Amino acid sequence: MSARRxxxxxxWWLLILPAFLLMTAFxxxxxxxxxxxxxxxxxxxxxxxxxxxxxxxxxxxIITTLRICTxxxxxxxxxxxxxxxxxxxxxxxxxxxxxxxxxxxxxISVLVRAFxxxxxxxxxxxxxxxLMDTGIISEPLQLVWNEFGIIVGxxxxxxxxxxxxxxxxxxxxDPRLLAAARGLGAPRFTIFRRIFLPLSLPGLIAAxxxxxxxSLGFYITPAILGGGKTLMVAEWIGLQxxxxxxxxxxxxxxxxxxxxxxxxxxxxSRLVDLRRVFGSGA
Amino acid sequence: MQTFQQDCIxxxxxxxxRGEVSRRALLAGxxxxxxxxxxxxxxxxxxxxxxxxxxxxxxNDGFGRFYGDPxxxxxxxxxxxxxxxxxxxxxxxxxxxSGRVTWDICDSSATSATLLGGLNLLNRIDYNVxxxxxxxxxxxxxxxxxxxxxxxxxxxxxxxxxxxxxxxSWADFWDLRRxxxxxxxxxxxxxxxxxxxxALGKDPRNLYPLDIRACIAKVREIRRNCVFWNxxxxxxxxxxxxxxxxxxxxxxxxxxxxxxSNGRFKHIWNQGILQPGIFVSPRGNPGGEMVQRLLASMLxxxxxxxxxxxxxxNGPTNPRAAALVPEEFKRFNPTDPANAAVQVAQNGTWWxxxxxxxxxxxxxxxxx
Numbered sequence: 001m002s003a004r005r006x007x008x009x010x011x012w013w014l015l016i017l018p019a020f021l022l023m024t025a026f027x028x029x030x031x032x033x034x035x036x037x038x039x040x041x042x043x044x045x046x047x048x049x050x051x052x053x054x055x056x057x058x059x060x061x062i063i064t065t066l067r068i069c070t071x072x073x074x075x076x077x078x079x080x081x082x083x084x085x086x087x088x089x090x091x092x093x094x095x096x097x098x099x100x101x102x103x104x105x106x107x108i109s110v111l112v113r114a115f116x117x118x119x120x121x122x123x124x125x126x127x128x129x130x131l132m133d134t135g136i137i138s139e140p141l142q143l144v145w146n147e148f149g150i151i152v153g154x155x156x157x158x159x160x161x162x163x164x165x166x167x168x169x170x171x172x173x174d175p176r177l178l179a180a181a182r183g184l185g186a187p188r189f190t191i192f193r194r195i196f197l198p199l200s201l202p203g204l205i206a207a208x209x210x211x212x213x214x215s216l217g218f219y220i221t222p223a224i225l226g227g228g229k230t231l232m233v234a235e236w237i238g239l240q241x242x243x244x245x246x247x248x249x250x251x252x253x254x255x256x257x258x259x260x261x262x263x264x265x266x267x268x269s270r271l272v273d274l275r276r277v278f279g280s281g282a
Numbered sequence: 283m284q285t286f287q288q289d290c291i292x293x294x295x296x297x298x299x300r301g302e303v304s305r306r307a308l309l310a311g312x313x314x315x316x317x318x319x320x321x322x323x324x325x326x327x328x329x330x331x332x333x334x335x336x337x338x339x340x341x342n343d344g345f346g347r348f349y350g351d352p353x354x355x356x357x358x359x360x361x362x363x364x365x366x367x368x369x370x371x372x373x374x375x376x377x378x379x380s381g382r383v384t385w386d387i388c389d390s391s392a393t394s395a396t397l398l399g400g401l402n403l404l405n406r407i408d409y410n411v412x413x414x415x416x417x418x419x420x421x422x423x424x425x426x427x428x429x430x431x432x433x434x435x436x437x438x439x440x441x442x443x444x445x446x447x448x449x450x451s452w453a454d455f456w457d458l459r460r461x462x463x464x465x466x467x468x469x470x471x472x473x474x475x476x477x478x479x480x481a482l483g484k485d486p487r488n489l490y491p492l493d494i495r496a497c498i499a500k501v502r503e504i505r506r507n508c509v510f511w512n513x514x515x516x517x518x519x520x521x522x523x524x525x526x527x528x529x530x531x532x533x534x535x536x537x538x539x540x541x542x543s544n545g546r547f548k549h550i551w552n553q554g555i556l557q558p559g560i561f562v563s564p565r566g567n568p569g570g571e572m573v574q575r576l577l578a579s580m581l582x583x584x585x586x587x588x589x590x591x592x593x594x595x596n597g598p599t600n601p602r603a604a605a606l607v608p609e610e611f612k613r614f615n616p617t618d619p620a621n622a623a624v625q626v627a628q629n630g631t632w633w634x635x636x637x638x639x640x641x642x643x644x645x646x647x648x649x650x
Binding site for chain 2: 056057060061064122123124145223227228229230231239241242243244245246247
């Protein structure tokens with residue numbers, strides 16, 4: 001009986017074997033190689049990881065990245081929550097238009113969007129020109145080539161990723177609960193604070209994890225909108241590998257990035273059902 | 283199945299390749315076999331390729347026409363094909379270390395040539411084949427690379443912002459009081475620090491070695507009034523859209539700006555940083571020794587170098603070339619004797635020996 005059971009299982013395992021081998025050969029093996037280089041170059045040992053604690057520049061890149069990602073996540077969640085709230089409570093036909101409006105920017109290339117923001121925000125861009133023409137300011141504002149510009153571009157990219165998990169969790173909230181609270185005489189803000197917000201909290205955490213992890217790996221947006229003065233982890237790794245040929249340092253940072261993402265996922269998987277974040281389950 | 287005729291053709295090619303028959307005899311023989319129609323195909327298959335790697339854009343076309351074609355014309359049986367994937371130092375290293383080298387010659391730089399040469403990843407230039415006398419100065423012929431073209435980091439400025447006369451030196455570039463406005467520098471230590479050293483007052487004729495620490499501190503002084511570029515198109519945009527009033531950019535971009543703005547954006551050659559466009563050859567390249575002859579051909583053809591100047595703006599490096607440049611192009615030729623005399627020839631070997639650390643420190647300062 002058990003032998004036959006084993007045979008059945010083996011059959012299923014054989015079916016996923018090609019996919020498993022493909023993943024190992026083209027995904028896991030190169031990552032393992034990256035990990036290996038970080039321990040062997042320029043000399044075997046933990047020298048590269050020691051820089052996490054001794055090198056000011058390595059620390060600065062990490063802190064800059066964390067700061068930008070945290071601010072981006074907070075703003076994207078705020079905007080995303082307002083949007084998702086509006087969409088969740090909209091009528092069926094209006095909701096379709098809202099969702100379309102959220103999804104359309106998602107299909108536009110990140111490169112195009114970054115350049116669009118440059119056009120809007122530069123010294124002689126649309127925003128500065130409009131403000132100067134109406135006499136609100138006399139000197140152009142520094143809206144781009146700094147962290148402000150990067151965050152504008154990143155938040156714009158990330159809002160749809162915040163809206164979708166939030167919307168999923170808000171739509172599961174039973175509207176009769178809200179009606180019951182209103183019937184019992186609760187003011188609107190109390191209903192929101194005591195009922196709606198706690199019930200949407202899993203969605204909020206899920207959206208936060210998703211946006212934060214995505215933000216960690218941003219490359220193009222900071223490179224274009226930062227004016228060269230802000231370096232985030234992804235661009236820093238590229239610089240080490242391609243131009244400075246310090247592969248040990250570059251792969252160390254890549255490993256740290258992967259470990260940081262896995263650790264974030266591990267921690268939050270205890271709080272929320274992460275399968276829902278990435279679209280399965282439900 | 284192979285026909286008798288095909289076999290004859292194969293034999294004829296073998297003889298030709300061994301040098302037993304001349305090309306003329308081969309073609310006559312093939313014609314006699316009624317195989318002329320297939321000569322083209324067979325020649326294409328038999329032709330051996332040298333792969334030249336550039337950074338894309340119209341360089342692909344320019345390098346093919348002015349470096350590849352003259353060589354192929356002089357060496358029957360060889361062709362030069364262009365690859366525009368961008369031969370960064372890191373990619374050359376990964377290719378050589380993987381043991382599967384598909385590139386023969388790469389458009390690189392003096393710093394990368396020194397860096398990669400030090401790691402034993404490049405072929406040494408064989409100066410028995412490549413003639414040192416075909417370049418205008420020692421910085422254009424290095425151990426692990428040689429330069430068929432030149433370029434310069436020049437000071438460009440918006441003349442409408444400075445009606446009382448523009449900047450004339452790097453000291454002026456650093457003078458925010460006399461010349462207020464945002465500056466533009468490349469996010470690369472090589473070039474920026476050379477200018478900083480001149481702004482610090484060191485004699486340009488005796489500039490190297492640079493005092494890296496002092497130069498980085500000098501750039502830090504104006505950092506808040508600076509934006510930094512990574513690609514040539516970006517540098518052009520920063521000036522064209524008024525984001526910066528003054529910048530250090532490549533002379534090719536300065537030329538485009540000056541011509542397209544009818545002279546509003548001007549550049550000066552004084553204290554420009556003249557650099558060699560160094561080509562390197564990855565160790566274990568598929569074309570073997572032939573690549574040395576390709577490089578020799580690229581250096582020894584002043585006429586083609588002048589054509590490249592007209593087409594892309596890259597300055598010639600052959601000493602006989604400057605005299606061949608038409609009058610209207612002389613103003614934009616970095617190696618024109620009048621322009622070269624006021625510039626500083628960048629010491630690529632010195633830069634290569636300090637580049638990795640100096641550039642890391644520079645970028646720390648820029649992003650700090």
